[in-house]
Amino acid sequence: MDQLQGSAWFLKIDLRSGYHQLRVHDDDIPKTAFRTRYGHYEFLIMPFGLTNALAVFMDLMNRVCRPYLDKFVIVFTDDILKYSKSKEQHEQHLKLVLEILRDEQLYTKFSKCEFWLKEVQFLGHIVNEKGVHVDPAKIDAVKNWSTPKTPTKIRSFLGLAGYYRRFISNFSRIAVPLTSLTQKNKPYEWGPKQEEAFQTLKQKLCDAPVLTLPDGNNDFVVYCDASNQGLGCVLMQRGKVVAYASRQLKIHEKNYTTHDLELGAVVFALKIWRHYLYGTKCVVFTNHKSL
Numbered sequence: 001m002d003q004l005q006g007s008a009w010f011l012k013i014d015l016r017s018g019y020h021q022l023r024v025h026d027d028d029i030p031k032t033a034f035r036t037r038y039g040h041y042e043f044l045i046m047p048f049g050l051t052n053a054l055a056v057f058m059d060l061m062n063r064v065c066r067p068y069l070d071k072f073v074i075v076f077t078d079d080i081l082k083y084s085k086s087k088e089q090h091e092q093h094l095k096l097v098l099e100i101l102r103d104e105q106l107y108t109k110f111s112k113c114e115f116w117l118k119e120v121q122f123l124g125h126i127v128n129e130k131g132v133h134v135d136p137a138k139i140d141a142v143k144n145w146s147t148p149k150t151p152t153k154i155r156s157f158l159g160l161a162g163y164y165r166r167f168i169s170n171f172s173r174i175a176v177p178l179t180s181l182t183q184k185n186k187p188y189e190w191g192p193k194q195e196e197a198f199q200t201l202k203q204k205l206c207d208a209p210v211l212t213l214p215d216g217n218n219d220f221v222v223y224c225d226a227s228n229q230g231l232g233c234v235l236m237q238r239g240k241v242v243a244y245a246s247r248q249l250k251i252h253e254k255n256y257t258t259h260d261l262e263l264g265a266v267v268f269a270l271k272i273w274r275h276y277l278y279g280t281k282c283v284v285f286t287n288h289k290s291l
Contacts, residue, residue, distance in 0.1 A: 003070050005213035007083035008129040009090040010120035013097065014112035018078030019053055021106055022046040022060065064104050065097075073097065074122075081122055090116070124163065131240075133210040134164055142205045147190070147198065151182045158182075161201050165244070167208035172246040173230045174200050179248065212240035220282040222269045226261035228254070233269035235276065245272050262288035 015021065024032060024046055032043035032050070046053055054077065061075045072093045074081040082097055084090035094115075101108065114120070119128035124135050138160070148154040158178060165171040177193040178201075180186070214220075214237055223234040232246040245268070253264065266284055270277060 009084045010117040011082040012114040013080040015078040016109040131210045131212045134208045170232045172248045217280045222284045224265040226265040231265040
């Protein structure tokens with residue numbers, strides 16, 4: 001979503017039964033056959049549920065929108081997100097997108113299209129000109145999440161929380177008591193540490209900050225830290241937080257010296273944000289003097 005930086009106007013277009021707008025190749029029609037008590041039927045258009053349906057449809061959408069991809073268009077299955085920095089751009093981009101859909105004979109569902117938006121919900125996030133933050137619907141789900149009773153339910157909670165880990169400082173360290181209960185051949189014992197970690201993650205998700213979207217490749221600052229529980233780092237640009245990142249220590253890393261752990265935190269940060277930092281000058285802060 002980094003390409004949305006600086007955008008002030010958004011548009012969402014939803015195709016009408018997108019899969020059904022593709023014809024099945026004549027040679028493959030018999031492969032879609034199914035039988036009912038009323039007779040034998042075959043699909044002439046691509047049905048939902050076929051193994052390669054998503055890949056074929058995404059390939060079509062990427063080819064159709066290729067001239068504008070990552071310039072002012074993002075495609076995710078049958079959803080098209082258009083973003084612009086001004087009203088004039090927005091009007092021009094809207095015309096271009098509708099023209100290309102018309103030329104390719106792809107039809108939208110008007111009731112699901114949203115025009116002239118100042119903020120947009122996309123892939124579980126809310127994006128506006130100020131930055132990106134967690135979708136309030138997801139926050140409500142977290143607030144109402146009951147205490148997990150099984151390892152499977154812990155994994156479900158960590159799956160949702162982990163999707164938004166970029167918003168949570170030291171996510172991996174906080175989650176250690178919970179992830180330890182998901183290990184095989186380990187008794188499930190929910191205690192005060194697990195409850196504290198569970199409630200802390202819920203609270204941090206509910207109070208998640210608005211993260212800024214990177215503006216160019218300059219003025220990045222990385223803060224790194226390490227402990228005997230994990231590695232953590234923060235990426236900032238011009239005084240605003242872009243993302244948080246963290247992970248637990250691997251088994252062999254638990255034997256590292258403090259110097260090596262702190263250096264490992266720096267390496268972890270530079271690797272995970274390589275796409276921002278590669279080829280640029282940035283400032284890295286660590287609290288280990290010998291580094």
